[in-house]
Amino acid sequence: MSKNRRFNPDRDVNPWKGAYRPYDIAKEVTVCFIVVALLVIVLSALFGSPDVKSVTLKSWSNADRVDFATTAIAELDGTSGTATYGAPYNNVAGSGQKVGPVSLVNLMGVHIPVNPSADFVINPLTTVTGQPALSKALATFKAASPAQQAKWEKAYEDAVAKAKVVNNTLVVPAGPYGPVGVLIGELTSMATSGALDTSIINSSGFYSTDYTKSLLFVADSGYLANKGAAEHLSGDQWGMMNGTANYPGQPWLWLYTLWYQVPPFSTSWSANADALVWAFMMVLTALLFFVPLIPGLRSIPRWSRIYRLIWRDYYKGRV
């Protein structure tokens, strides 16, 4: 590096010629720790913490059997949100958000394979024993052609739109839906008893703590979407920065969620908003990261002179 480089006030510093005073940083760390710990204890005692019960397949199906059956038939016929999502869960032509011509999620490919029809409906029902009607319905459904299955599924979708709950039982109007009525009816019974939660979680292994599949199933429901919207957690409600009830959330995410609310992210770019907002935030993060190297931007602290306000005693009387 040349020693004759011109002095740059944003890059170079003059050697300190003033007074020094001792400073105990260990003392500062200890005092800060004690103050923050006391604040945490006092605020926890005063306000507690959010206590919103988790939504499970059991709680959802008991709260809204019709919504559960409606979602279940969408999982079976492959029209649900998860079934049509694409990577990383499944291969769906044309899926995957893009930044320009690049779809990062498709570059990563399918690495958490989920087949909603099998994983959420058929496989859990297969674990049920001692129910001849269910076994027969399963065998009939599996033996049918895809075209026949699609006809039954469509007929059930039409019927379940008029379904009711009578005495805590799902009542679907009669229709030409073949074995699908038994399948979804039994799946609903499994869900209300809690057996479906166990079956789907255990499908990943006996000691599994992988809730991906049951969470995806619940996420496809109208029930969870309504609960989220009621708590102001949806994307168009600045949900990313909100907490539940009257607790503060993540206000530091204001900038990230802001872009979802304004054009073109909220209008013409909305189909790829997640990827585009992420990419835009990466650009802003890079700008922040490289501030010391960006002419003009790096001079703002010097121009704004806030440092002279902080160290006003030192700068008193100095130019």
Added chain:
Amino acid sequence: MFASISLALGAIFNLMGSGHYIHWGFVQISVANLLVIVLMVVTFFAAILIPFRHKSGGKS
């Protein structure tokens, strides 16, 4: 015992219930978040404006 203590303490201010939100144009913010932001801004300006405690002397 722990349950009864936490119940007694946690019930001093019950923040569960429907959240309160402020709408201003396309901006929507919870009162709780706004309060946290205001406290952060107040702390920031307090840190700048409250004078340092002076100690006499200094070593050169």
